Amino acid sequence: MGYHHLALAAKDMKATHDFYERIMGFELVKVEVAPIPGGGWGKHFFYRMDGDDKRFIAFWELHDTAGQEGYKYDLNEAAGLPPGTNHYSFTVDTVEELLAWKDRWNAAGLDVLEIDHNWCHSVYTRDPNGNMVEFCATTGSFTPADRERALAALDETEFKPSPPPAKMQPWPAAEKADA
Incomplete structure (x- = not known):
C-alpha cells in the first residue's frame, strides 16, 4: 500500500x-478551494x-484563519524538534540518478548534503518552507541480523550507535540561479 498524497x-x-x-519537476495538476474548519479558507x-x-x-495556502500570523511552516520548528528530524524522502533507483538530483539542486542555488548511510545513499536540501527534502537510493539488502538489531533497539535505553556513514559531504549552493 502506498500513500496518495502528503499535504x-x-x-x-x-x-x-x-x-x-521547476526544480523538482512535479506537475501542478489540481487545486481545491474550500473553507477551513474553524474559519477561513484555503x-x-x-x-x-x-x-x-x-x-x-500537496500544499495548502491558507487565508483568514485564526492565528495565521504565528504559523510555523518548518515541521521541525513547529514541533520543537531538531532540524531534519521530520522530513520527506523520494525514491530514486540508482546512485547516478541521486547525484543528478544533487547537481540539479546545486545548479538551482540550493545547499545539498550527501550521505551514504551504508545501506542507502541520500541527498538532502530544504524547500521554501524550511522542510528537509530527501532523495534516497536503497543500495543494500536487509538481513535477519538487521531485523534482530532493530527489534533489540526497541527496548534499549543506552546509546548504541550504528556504524558511521561511509560518506557525508556538504555541497554548498552554486551561485543563486535565476528564478
Whole structure:
C-alpha cells in the first residue's frame, strides 16, 4: 500500500510552486478551494510526481484563519524538534540518478548534503518552507541480523550507535540561479 498524497502548509505558495514544479519537476495538476474548519479558507494545490496519478504532494495556502500570523511552516520548528528530524524522502533507483538530483539542486542555488548511510545513499536540501527534502537510493539488502538489531533497539535505553556513514559531504549552493 502506498500513500496518495502528503499535504503540507506553504509559507509562500509561489516560491513553493517554483521549487516543486521547476526544480523538482512535479506537475501542478489540481487545486481545491474550500473553507477551513474553524474559519477561513484555503487553496489546496496538488502536484503529480513522475506522471503518476496515484501519488501527489500537496500544499495548502491558507487565508483568514485564526492565528495565521504565528504559523510555523518548518515541521521541525513547529514541533520543537531538531532540524531534519521530520522530513520527506523520494525514491530514486540508482546512485547516478541521486547525484543528478544533487547537481540539479546545486545548479538551482540550493545547499545539498550527501550521505551514504551504508545501506542507502541520500541527498538532502530544504524547500521554501524550511522542510528537509530527501532523495534516497536503497543500495543494500536487509538481513535477519538487521531485523534482530532493530527489534533489540526497541527496548534499549543506552546509546548504541550504528556504524558511521561511509560518506557525508556538504555541497554548498552554486551561485543563486535565476528564478
